[in-house]
Amino acid sequence: MKIKKFTLLTILSIILALFMVACGSDEEETTGDDQNGNGDSNGQEEAAGDNGEATAEEGSLEIFSWWTGAGEEAGLLALIDLFEEKHPNIEVVNAAVAGGAGTNAQAVLASRMQGNDPPGTFQIHGGAALNTGWVAAGRMEPITDLYDSEGWHDKFPQDLIDMVTSDEEIYSVPVNIHRSNVLFYNVEIFEEHGLEAPTTFDEFYEVADALQAAGVTPLALGDRESWTALHLFETILLGSLGADGYNALWTRDLDFDSPEVVEAIEHFHKFLTYVNDDHAARNWQDAAQMVAQGNAAMNIMGDWAAGYFATDLELEPNVDFGFVPTPNTTGKFMVVTDNFGLPKDVENPEIVKDFLRVLGSVEGQDVFNPLKGSIPARVDADVSKYNAYGQQTIEDFREAVLTPSLAHNSAAPAGFVSQADQAVNIFVASGNVDQLVQALQTAAEQNIQ
Amino acid sequence: MNLSKVSSDKLLPVLFILPSIVAIGIFVYGFISWTGYVSFSNWNTLTPDLSFAGLKNYLFLFNDYRFQSGMRNTLFFTLFFIIGVLGLGFFLATFIDSNIKGESFFRNIFLFPMALSFVVTGVVWQWLLNPSTGVNLLLASLGFESVPRWYIDTTILFSFPLGQIQFGIPIALLSVVIAAVWQMTGFSLAMYLAGLRAIPEEVKEAARVDGATEFQIYRKVIFPILMPITVSIIIIMGHISLKIFDLIYAMTGSGSNFVTDVPGVYMFETTFRGNFFGHGAAIAMIMLLLVAVVIVPYLIVSRKGDS
The missing domain is CATH 3.40.190.10 (Periplasmic binding protein-like II)
Incomplete structure (x- = not known):
């Protein structure tokens, strides 16, 4: 009898402990967020509490893509290095999903977006994939103001900007052109x-x-x-x-x-x-x-x-x-153009915008594209950084119908x-x-x- | 005192199973119901639209070329896969059971493929059966003039039009069957070997004394004793083959003209490439029903056997 009671108590306390661990992990991270976020900015704190990921205001930025092949991964890592150089306080999380020519990544992305847990920013092809996809679903924030403040309107070809525009609002930054x-x-x-x-x-x-x-x-x-x-x-x-x-x-x-x-x-x-x-x-x-x-x-x-x-x-x-x-x-x-945009309900949109600024800069595009083997989407990039094929394509890109x-x-x-x-x-x-x-x-x- | 004893006796088992009941309730049955709900909805873009669509998604699938191909392939894949696993597994078990030298060596050889995942098997056999490299080089060097085209052969044997498709046996599927049988034969081998070892020598002796031939001993003594094992193997292999995804996805993909497509691959691609969440959910429900048709009678029969 005594033994039984003892066993029962032990089991009960183990179960309780397990539940507390399961529920507690979320809370702990959220409080961690608050501590990190303190003093930096108060505006985003409410939002940060929601998802409880380790993405505090000055903490981190999650970049979601299917760039895992040799050249493209090198390009992405070079971009991340460039970003970290400019924003040393922000830790970048490279959330790349391999395989299936992007299908596997899209599967993960769809469940995260629908579960209200969007990554900071994600790779998507410009055009219908963006406009009839997440933009039509109302899950993207327009970033036209970013184009205004950075003076990007005449830095990308108009045909290209049209591809990432819905209802007069621009929704993404093209990083490369294939x-x-x-x-x-x-x-x-x-x-x-x-x-x-x-x-x-x-x-x-x-x-x-x-x-x-x-x-x-x-x-x-x-x-x-x-x-x-x-x-x-x-x-x-x-x-x-x-x-x-x-x-x-x-x-x-x-x-x-x-x-x-x-x-x-x-x-x-x-x-x-x-x-x-x-x-x-x-x-x-x-x-x-x-x-x-x-x-x-x-x-x-x-x-x-x-x-x-x-x-x-x-x-x-x-x-x-x-x-x-x-x-x-x-x-x-x-x-074919890879783009990054700003999903709704991310914890720290300002960090994402900082990253988009780097992506859209001449420097960012010229760091990424020679490694990836694509050409820059900007019309004023440095042609000398590309091989014979790239230079020819850049020239065609400026004159051709897109x-x-x-x-x-x-x-x-x-x-x-x-x-x-x-x-x-x-x-x-x-x-x-x-x-x-x-x-x-x-x-x-x-x-x- | 007495009261607390009774309640703690009853409480303990309940406490033990409670976590798993809750977890299974939410993560298995809850999500099955959700998938069922989505399969009757209009949700076929990235924007969730849970308005009731009736049987629209199911009707679309039953008229769909790709889905019909997938069902045809699942049928023949399951059939040949199970026959292959049973036949080869039994043959090898008899072989090992006949007191050969190096028994454990052979047993391990045949069991090893089971340690691999289907993805690995798929990649390896994709190379082995690649029509321009692989075993075809071997066949060509042996002097064969025309070599098989393996999994890219779009021929459909004994075909006749049915619905949208040609119904028959797709040759390409046989390559996948070879890979799957290679991997899973170890399982039936182990089951049958255990079964054969459990048959007492006296029973066979008695049959011999009664004048039975070796063939009759197998037919009248060994096969009946092994019957429950055979049913178990069929059930386990059947539910694997009805749900097969990884082997096909790694080895051939859906194939030219969908000769190696299966509902699992279609479900994945239509849901996450085409954003047809309703169609995907409907495929999932149909697969669940197919597996239920195999599993439920087995569960009922085995419950009766227990009580």
């Missing part, structure tokens, strides 16, 4: 067969036929992850419809079952007859590698492939690999992109034009307002 309509080719193969890099559809077919006749795979594709096929498709849409026609698709001024789009899809179909047999087993790096190793002549990919060629495979631009805009898109620039990328969520809402992605995946195997047209048209009706 061009997605680039055709990379193996210089040696082209010289050996006496070919010129194609700039129109007809030239492309001519070159591809010649290569095929010579026993060389003309076009490398790696659509194990199906966005690469959608990526190829968007460059053909742009080439076939022109920038105005392409943009009209996203405002529903041009239907997917119109003859123009059907013609573009037929081009796409023809392109697919030139690709390597084992495309479904490769990812985009494997496809780029085929060109690097001379197993295929051309590859259509965003210019992160230029970074892959130059950094990972140590190839020389214009010597080992050449690059031109994809067929019929000379003077057009398909934009269009938002479909495959990278800038042109249309995520719902449309994922359904288009599925429809294209089926099309690559089936080649059924009508089915693709219908699927795209239905997806547009359901997802694009």
Whole structure:
């Protein structure tokens, strides 16, 4: 009896202790916040109590991204170093989530945003991903005042600012630009067969036929992850419809079952007859590698492939690999841009704004982009810091017409992109034009307002 | 005095299970109900919209090419996976049980794959069965003219149109089955080996004395005794294969024309790439129902057996 009572008491006290630990951890951190926050600023303290993370006013800033690859991580770390140099009291938390071309990160982000626990700032592609996503959901603060005070309105191209503007308010800072309509080719193969890099559809077919006749795979594709096929498709849409026609698709001024789009899809179909047999087993790096190793002549990919060629495979631009805009898109620039904005209900918006200031500065952009292999979004960055490919692209970026990328969520809402992605995946195997047209048209009706 | 004794006797067990009941109540059943609720809502963008949508999400899925492909693949994957695990596991167990030399060596060899996670298995077999490298190089050097295309083969065997899709056996899926069987055979091997060791030699002797052939001994004596083990293996493997995600995601992805897609992968991608939270929740509920169809009868039968 005595023993039993003793056991009972012990168990009770253990359970109690456990509960206290579980509940207490939150409280402790919150009080910690208060202590740290004291004397610095009183305004944000109320908000800080809410989430109880270790993000006190002068304490820390959490940066959320999917930058974990070699070059991009180096770029992010260099940015963080620059920020810490300017704000030594603020500790930066690098909350990067790897994998799935950003899908894993988006999953984590969605649950954190919906759970009212937003990171200080997060990576997002400019355009529809931002505007029809978290901005439409009412979870972002406008930062137009930051553009006013920093004088950024004429430092970024107007087309680009338009991509991150909703209802007259600007919501994010573009940190880099990638061009997605680039055709990379193996210089040696082209010289050996006496070919010129194609700039129109007809030239492309001519070159591809010649290569095929010579026993060389003309076009490398790696659509194990199906966005690469959608990526190829968007460059053909742009080439076939022109920038105005392409943009009209996203405002529903041009239907997917119109003859123009059907013609573009037929081009796409023809392109697919030139690709390597084992495309479904490769990812985009494997496809780029085929060109690097001379197993295929051309590859259509965003210019992160230029970074892959130059950094990972140590190839020389214009010597080992050449690059031109994809067929019929000379003077057009398909934009993929990484942006950071200010979520609602963050504990310390001023710290986030400090970080955004660094991101938008010439210094910040020139620290990040050469490492990442992208070009700066600002028009006044230091050209000499970039390699031959980067300098050429910076020049094109200043003159070309900018269009938002479909495959990278800038042109249309995520719902449309994922359904288009599925429809294209089926099309690559089936080649059924009508089915693709219908699927795209239905997806547009359901997802694009 | 007496009263306090009774109450403390009853209180103690309750206290022991209370934390887990509360935790399971919230984190399992609470969230299942929430997912069920979302699956009947219009929440298909980043903005939560919990207005009632009826069966809209379910109807969308049942008419959807990708979902139909996923269900077809799950059916055939489950079928071949279970047959493979049972057959190979039993064969190896008999082999090890036959007093061979180096028994523990073989047992460990066959058990080791179980120590890996599905992700590792997926990555390894993705390389092994890569059509342009991997085992195909071996086959080619052995003089085979045409090598299999493994998991990128879009052929669907014995196919006929059904709903939106071609219904039949996708060849690409067999590569995934090979990887899954390779990993999980150790489990059925261990179960069967324990079962075989538990069969008393006298029973088999008695059958032999009665003039039974080896085949008859297996059919009439060993198989019936091993039946409960077989059912357990089917249940455990069945719920793994109905929910499979990691192996497919690491090894093949959803595949060209969705020949290796499964509902789990679709659920993840449609929810977090397409922001179709309603569709994702509906897929989750359908998967739950599928697993329940397998598990619940088993639970009922095993409860009856206990009492």
